[in-house]
Amino acid sequence: MMRQLPLATLFTFEVAARHLNFTKTADELHITQGAVSQQIRQLEEKIGFKLFERYHRRLTLTAEGARLALQLNHNFTEIDSLINELKEDKQSNILTLSVMPSFASKWLIPRLGDLQSAYPDMQLRIQANDKEVNFRRDKVDVAIVHSHLYKGNDFQVPLIKDKVFPVCSPEFAKQHNLLEPQQLVGLPLLNDDSESRFSTPYVEWENWLQKANVKGVKPSRAISFNRGDLAIQAAVAGQGIALGRTPLVMDDIQSGQLIKPFSVELDEGLSYLFVCPQAQSLRREVKDLLQWLLQSCFDYEPESTLTSPSSLID
Structure with a gap:
């Protein structure tokens, strides 16, 4: 009627x-x-x-x-x-960015000063979110997500590869004279189970140990955290050895707070993605943010196979 x-x-x-x-x-x-x-x-x-x-x-x-x-x-x-x-x-010129909490605290926040210097007029609102992003429901313009978390058809660009490898403080490595992976037997492990809803809580430790051919280590005895940055912070504090994701540990390794005691890396072909609806990708603010993100990631990985930033921005 x-x-x-x-x-x-x-x-x-x-x-x-x-x-x-x-x-x-x-x-x-x-x-x-x-x-x-x-x-x-x-x-x-x-x-x-x-x-x-x-x-x-x-x-x-x-x-x-x-x-x-x-x-x-x-x-x-x-x-x-x-x-x-x-x-x-x-x-409004406000740009709402949804980003995974661990990525925000360990990678993005330390670089916000550089972003503000590069684009002083950019009005950025950061929304920490570890769930699958829904642009319309969450009123989000753009997002940084882990590649296995997003399967949509929106505009997306890979930012940085995600490799996984053990990290610990220099003092912890010296105390236990860490030279080879087999020495992990009996040592306290720190586990990030934030993505356990997609697999078992200890799958990454299990996969890395298998690749390193380490026997006798039980990841299920590890102290688990529901956020990757908490596991990394525990490692910085000398509480054990954690599996670090590339963007979450790069700064701590460069500053000397963490070391990578073994060369074995777990590379499952995952990466962190910049994602937004196709219409949003045309905004000047979005292009500027993507340009800055690509340049920041590219500067860290000069030998990476990621495409040069300038070739991805119109």
Whole structure:
């Protein structure tokens, strides 16, 4: 029934219900009083019941009219709010970036000063999120995700390869004289199980140990954390040996807080991706952010097979 009613007529009724006066309604809508009266009568005929009780010098709503007016006022208010929200979003230069918490704390946050220096006018809002991104639901413009977390068809560019390998503090390595992987037997392991919903909680340790041909180590006895940056911080504090992901440990290795005691790396072909809806990829702010991210990652991996940043930005 609703789809058969002219929207303009419903709006005229909603205004008339607020004023309870056809003259004031006509003034607000910039039409004649006769047009208001005609529209209300047409609406009453269409729906099959009266909306107003008409007296000599006044109007009152019928019970049905009052209920309909209340609902229409609510609906029109919601539509108006949504339109204003959409207009503000379109006019705003704020760029909302969804990023995995560990990547944010260990890689992005230490580099925000460089980003601000490069693009001082960029208004960036960072939203930490370790769930699969939903751009519309979460009101997110762009995201940095782990490649196995995202299978959509949106615009996406690989930022940095994700290799996994053990890391520990220099003091821990010296204390245990770490020279070869087999020495991990009996040592405290630190485990990141943040992605265990996709596999078993210790799968990465199990895969790395298998690749390194290490026997007798039980990853299930490791202390587990639900965030990779917490496992890394425990390793920095000398609490054990953790599996580090490339972007989460690169700065600590360069600063000397962590070392890579063994050469064996687990490379499962994963990477961190820059992802956004196709329409967002055309925004100047998005192109600037992607340019900066690519350059920052490329600077760290001069021999990587990632495409040069300039070739990925129009």
